[in-house]
Amino acid sequence: xxxxxxxxxxxxxxxxxxxxxxxxxxxxxxxxxxxxxxxxxxxxxxxxxxxxxxxxxxxxxxxxxxxxxxxxxxxxxxxxxxxxxxxxxxxxxxxxxxxxxxxxxxxxxxxxxxxxxxxxxxxxxxxxxxxxxxxxxxxxxxxxxxxxxxxxxxxxxxxxxxxxxxxxxxxxxxxxxxxxxxxxxxxxxxxxx
Numbered sequence: 344x345x346x347x348x349x350x351x352x353x354x355x356x357x358x359x360x361x362x363x364x365x366x367x368x369x370x371x372x373x374x375x376x377x378x379x380x381x382x383x384x385x386x387x388x389x390x391x392x393x394x395x396x397x398x399x400x401x402x403x404x405x406x407x408x409x410x411x412x413x414x415x416x417x418x419x420x421x422x423x424x425x426x427x428x429x430x431x432x433x434x435x436x437x438x439x440x441x442x443x444x445x446x447x448x449x450x451x452x453x454x455x456x457x458x459x460x461x462x463x464x465x466x467x468x469x470x471x472x473x474x475x476x477x478x479x480x481x482x483x484x485x486x487x488x489x490x491x492x493x494x495x496x497x498x499x500x501x502x503x504x505x506x507x508x509x510x511x512x513x514x515x516x517x518x519x520x521x522x523x524x525x526x527x528x529x530x531x532x533x534x535x536x
Contacts, residue, residue: 345495347430350381358429361386365433365456365478366419368443370493371415374393374433377499378491379411387412395425404428408520418474419457422485426477432478435493440471446509448494487528501533 344352353361361382363375372388379386387410392399394416404412404425414421421430444451451470458464459480464473482488496502503511 344490345492346377346499348493349489349491350378353382353429360404360407360425360428361411361431362414362421362424362428363431363433364414364419364421365435366440366474367415367449367451368440368447369415369433369435370491370496371413371433372518373502374431374457374491374493374496375411375413377496377501378431382409382411384409387418388412389413415474416454418482419477421482424486430482431475432475432487432488432490433493434490437469437471437475443508445472447511453468462463473497501516521526 352358358534363371363378365371375388376386381427387403389412392403394414395418399422400412400414401415416430424430424507433459443449455466455470455473458470458473459466461477464476466473473483479487497504
């Protein structure tokens, strides 16, 4: 689904709570940030709740009527999110994800453990592949999952081309003269967009 199609659906259905997940480096940060900006709501980076801490995730989102939360590390337990939360999975070609992960030096050892416990995935495959398999084979059985195509973000003012992103470290989603640097890697609280 394109960004335009997803925004139209969210507005028509009056959805106010959105979790953006998927493999790391699939666009969860920029996708979530753009959704929050377009929907004029609070953006919560995974850094606000320690990435894999489900209890802190619940505390970070509790009592909020409207938010977009970035949570790639919590995809394995997304069926436990409140029923009001729409799960948006970033859809990006696996080769592009792996290239981006290599560029930023991302390691998946900690994020891999919850999927190993299922005992059904080929753990020799990249974690990005395993996460997409999990969403398709398990999560979609119990929860509504909408896929947001990463490439559809490229016309948005906040989006940066592949060449522009080459120098970005993990967590950085903006850096131009006309746009301030936005870095969520060590951010501890939500950003009001």
